Amino acid sequence: MKIDFGELVQHCLDLIRQSPYSWYIAAGVFVGAWGVRSWLKQVTSGPAEYIKWYQHVPMILVPRMDTWTLLVHGKYIDELSRAPEDQLSFVDAANNIFQRRYNFGQWAVEDHFHHETIKKQLTRNLSALFPEVLDEAQEAISSQVRLNANESTVVTAFPFIQRIVARSVNRVFVGLPLCRDERWLDIVQGTAMDTVKVATLVNMFPDFLRP
Structure with a gap:
C-alpha cells in the first residue's frame, strides 16, 4: 500500500x-x-x-x-x-534546570534549608568525611570488579560510575549499612534519572504551556 x-x-x-x-x-x-x-x-x-x-x-x-x-x-x-544573588542566582538556575516545582513540589522551590546545610555543615566537614568517601569508593569498585592477577574485564562505564557515586555519596548522607543496600541504591539512582527525564520534558515547553 x-x-x-x-x-x-x-x-x-x-x-x-x-x-x-x-x-x-x-x-x-x-x-x-x-x-x-x-x-x-x-x-x-x-x-x-x-x-x-x-x-x-x-x-x-x-x-x-x-x-x-x-x-x-x-x-x-x-x-x-x-555577581550578587539578585542578578545571578544559583538557586533560581537550579530550579529552572531541574524543574523542582514539578519534580518535588513547590516546597522545594520556596524552602532552601538544604542549601544552607550543604554550604555550612557539609562543606566545613569535607576533610573529616573524605576518608569514609574514599573507603566506600574503593569498596564499591572492588565489589563490582572482582579480578585475579593479570585478568581484565569489560564494564559499561555509565552504570558502573553511577553505582560508585551513589554508594560514595550515600555513605555521607545515610551511612553504613544502608549505603550498600541494593534496593536503596536502586531507588536513589532511579529518582535521579527520573528527575532529569521530567526536567528535560518540561523544559521543552514554554511556561504558559506547562501544567
Whole structure:
C-alpha cells in the first residue's frame, strides 16, 4: 500500500483544526520541532562553531533539546563569581534546570534549608568525611570488579560510575549499612534519572504551556 505523505500531513492538519485544543497542539508541535532543530544544529556544528564565535562576542547562547545554555568567556569568571544573588542566582538556575516545582513540589522551590546545610555543615566537614568517601569508593569498585592477577574485564562505564557515586555519596548522607543496600541504591539512582527525564520534558515547553 502506497502512502501519500502530503495527504497524510493534510489529514493531520485537518484533525488539529477540528480539535478544540488546536492552538495548544500547534504550539506544542512548533516548540518540539524547534527543540529538535536546535539540538541537531548543535550536534552537526560541534564545538568548533561556538569557539569561532568567541572571537566576536564574549557570551553566546548554545541551543539544547530542552533549553539554552549560556557560554561565557573564561576572562569573565571572576566578575561572574562576584555577581550578587539578585542578578545571578544559583538557586533560581537550579530550579529552572531541574524543574523542582514539578519534580518535588513547590516546597522545594520556596524552602532552601538544604542549601544552607550543604554550604555550612557539609562543606566545613569535607576533610573529616573524605576518608569514609574514599573507603566506600574503593569498596564499591572492588565489589563490582572482582579480578585475579593479570585478568581484565569489560564494564559499561555509565552504570558502573553511577553505582560508585551513589554508594560514595550515600555513605555521607545515610551511612553504613544502608549505603550498600541494593534496593536503596536502586531507588536513589532511579529518582535521579527520573528527575532529569521530567526536567528535560518540561523544559521543552514554554511556561504558559506547562501544567
